[in-house]
Amino acid sequence: MEATVTHTDGICDNKRALLDEIITANRERPGALMVVLNETQNKVGYVSEPMQVYIARKMRVPVGAVHGVVTFYSFFTTQPRGKHTMKFCMGTACYVGGVPQLMEKAKQLTGIEMGQTTSDGQLTMELCRCVGACSQAPVVTVDEEVIGRIKPTKFPQLIKKLLEG
Numbered sequence: 001m002e003a004t005v006t007h008t009d010g011i012c013d014n015k016r017a018l019l020d021e022i023i024t025a026n027r028e029r030p031g032a033l034m035v036v037l038n039e040t041q042n043k044v045g046y047v048s049e050p051m052q053v054y055i056a057r058k059m060r061v062p063v064g065a066v067h068g069v070v071t072f073y074s075f076f077t078t079q080p081r082g083k084h085t086m087k088f089c090m091g092t093a094c095y096v097g098g099v100p101q102l103m104e105k106a107k108q109l110t111g112i113e114m115g116q117t118t119s120d121g122q123l124t125m126e127l128c129r130c131v132g133a134c135s136q137a138p139v140v141t142v143d144e145e146v147i148g149r150i151k152p153t154k155f156p157q158l159i160k161k162l163l164e165g
């Protein structure tokens with residue numbers, strides 16, 4: 001098996017080749033930076049800080065512009081996500097409807113904070129904006145599935161299922 005070489009900038013040969021491929025295929029398209037970042041998120045699974053610097057250099061745009069896009073859109077992550085992603089809705093109805101309490105429970109049960117992934121790579125927890133299901137508050141999403149009217153007594157079971165499956 002071929003060894004994967006990681007350079008001092010923190011990007012291994014395989015990822016560098018993939019980034020080069022994505023940049024070459026899209027650099028002339030309108031909105032090229034957004035397209036490249038989207039493709040990177042989809043194909044690599046995240047856009048780390050070293051990758052942001054690399055993309056900026058290759059596309060001749062300021063690193064700040066790349067960083068700005070990655071941090072603005074919640075679709076992007078700077079670390080690999082876990083097998084499952086749970087997002088807690090921070091819209092007003094959900095906030096008032098009990099999402100902060102669910103977040104506290106989730107932190108206790110998983111031992112991680114928002115924006116982190118469990119060490120076994122099973123679950124990532126994030127915040128999100130209103131997903132349009134306000135009448136079902138409190139709402140979380142799990143891997144794009146919207147789950148509403150969550151009862152605090154049932155919530156630990158959901159977390160347990162995600163940590164195990």
Ligand code: FES
Nearest residue numbers: 091094130133134
């Ligand atoms: S406020 Fe949570 S779905 Fe709208």
